[in-house]
Structure formats: C-alpha cells, structure tokens
Amino acid sequence: MNKITIYLLIEVKVKELNSHLLLSKFASQLGMRIYIGSKDAIKRLLKRKNNKAGAFIFKGGMEVPEILEIKEKIQKFIILDQEISPATTDYKKDIRCRVWPGSEKYIDSYYSIGQLAYEAGVDVFKNMNLNIIKTGWPRIDLLRGEFSILCKTKIEEIKKQVFKDCVMIESR
8 A cells, every 4th residue: 555645845944843743753653654845855856756646735825836836746735834823813814815816726725723713714715625624733732741852852952052151050
C-alpha cells in the first residue's frame, strides 16, 4: 500500500517548525510520509514527481497560477492558517486577506482555529467549493503538558543566552 504524502511548507521561523514537527509526529504515527521545507524546496521536490499524489499544506493563499502549478502534482491543496489566532480582532477581514481573490475554488480544505475563526470562514467563503474544518492551533498545542519536552530544550537555550553574562546571587 502506498503511503499518503504530506508536504508542509514553513517560513524560516522556529514557531512554524516546532508546530509542524508536532503535526508530523502524528501524521507519521498514522503511516504517512511527511516532507517539511521552504516553499522553494517543496516546489522543487514537486517538480521531480512523476505522479499526482499527496496533500500540500500551506498557511495561506497563493496566486492562482502558482496553485495550478502545484495542483498538477498533488491531490489536495490545504490551508492551515496559523496566522489567524485567538488574538485576531476581525476574523472575517483577516481571513479574507489571507486568500488571494479567485483562488478559493482551488482550495480543497481550509483548517481554521476555534469556533470564531470557523464561523468567519464559513461566512467569508460561503460560495467556495471547499471543506472548512475547525481544528486546534498547532502553536498552542505545543504548550500542552504531554508536549512540554519538545519545548524544554529551547527554553533552556533561551535561559542560557539571556543569563549568560549575569551573576546569580542566592537569597538567604
């Protein structure tokens, strides 16, 4: 049986890498193959493919010609928008700005965080031929107790960097 392949795009930001690593952990446990990389690296990988398979997951929209080029090599174009957050003040406006006009019909699934983002997505994209799904927020999921080990090393690195020139004085 062929494995399902997922292509996860990241910008060069630790906040995206860590949450995608968490997502990859669960996908690999389900027997999926995961490629994580920059937009350019993943696009180069896709150009070398001989068949049309897998899911391409990105955090926002792309212009139509770019989506069509990618869709020649993949089965599903998915948006998992981590930029829309609980701190968003106008979900409808922000969600609308995250998807290029005219590209909606090429998006196979749109994953939104929480109820407010979900409701705004359903309202904004009501004419889109896609599936809007309410999910968690990968960046925040990292803070859950069972995943604290993933952040512990980074926290220790930051503490060392911040306090490297400080003299610690014990209080009595």
